[in-house]
Amino acid sequence: MSAALRPVRVLSCLLFAGILAACGARDGRQRAEAPPLGDAFSSEDTYARDYRVPPLIACEAARRALLGQGYVIAKQAADSLEAxxxxxxxxxVHTQLNVRATCVERAPGGSIVFLNAVQDLHALQAQSSSASVGVSMIGSVSVPVPIGSGSANLVRVGSNTVQNxxxxxxLFDRIGHYLPGTPDVRPPVAEPDVPPDPVIIEPLD
Structure with a gap:
């Protein structure tokens, strides 16, 4: 290669490297600007519903709805509760579902109930420990003998917000079921079959 073309080739390589670096930096900015996993602000309110009752009554309906589905109330206040x-x-594998309800006043005389459920996943992890004993041999020689003992503890291995x-x-439908004025939707109890009373015919005089 001639000495005259060498600077041109070096300059071309530098320009190409600069273009690649710029593209990489732009791709890095795009990756950095990506929204958080599972986060999407849309017009649909998955976690909120409006009710035409005061917040105190709405939270009481939420408490009854959760109790009716086997939840245990852990914390409770006038405008919020956790189950x-x-x-x-x-x-x-052990899974725990934590549901929090927050009731906020909304004019005129209504309320908004916000629900948030977090699922925690726990797994058993064994913890082993060892000990050694000395076995007297000839002279002062000892042989270590390991003794294994283990125990298992529940350790949280995952946690995520329920987005289903x-x-x-x-759950919102069950809250509405327990609001005042909601008709009883339980199936009617079938009445037992009762034979009709016998007809008594009196003889003619």
């Missing part, structure tokens, strides 16, 4: 429910899908719309919709 938990545990599951064990496998022998070494059907889950929240069913």
């Amino acid at each position: 938990t429910k545990v599951f064990q899908p496998q022998s070494d 719309q059907d889950f929240y919709q069913r």
Whole structure:
């Protein structure tokens, strides 16, 4: 290669490297500007519903709805409550569902109920420990003998906010069921079959 073309090739390589660096920086900015995982602000309010009752009555309906589904009320205030429910899908897996309801006043005379459910996943993790004993041999020689002992503890291995719309919709429907004025939707109790009274015919005189 001639000495005259060498500076041109070097300049071309530098320009190409600069273009690649600029593209990489732009891609890095795009990746950095990506929204958080699972976060999407849209016109649909998955976690909120309006009710035409005061917040105190709405929160009481939420409490009854959660109690009716097997939840245990952990904390309760006038305008909020927290409830938990545990599951064990496998022998070494423990799941806890935590639901929080917040009731906010909305004019005129209504309220907004916000629901948020967080699912915690726990798993059994074994913790082993060892000890050694000295076995006297000839002279002062000792042989270490390991003795293993273990225990298992529940350790939280995951936590996520529940985003299933059907889950929240069913819970909001149950809250509406316990509001005043809601008709009883339980199936009617079938009345037992009772034979009619016998007809008594009196003889003619």
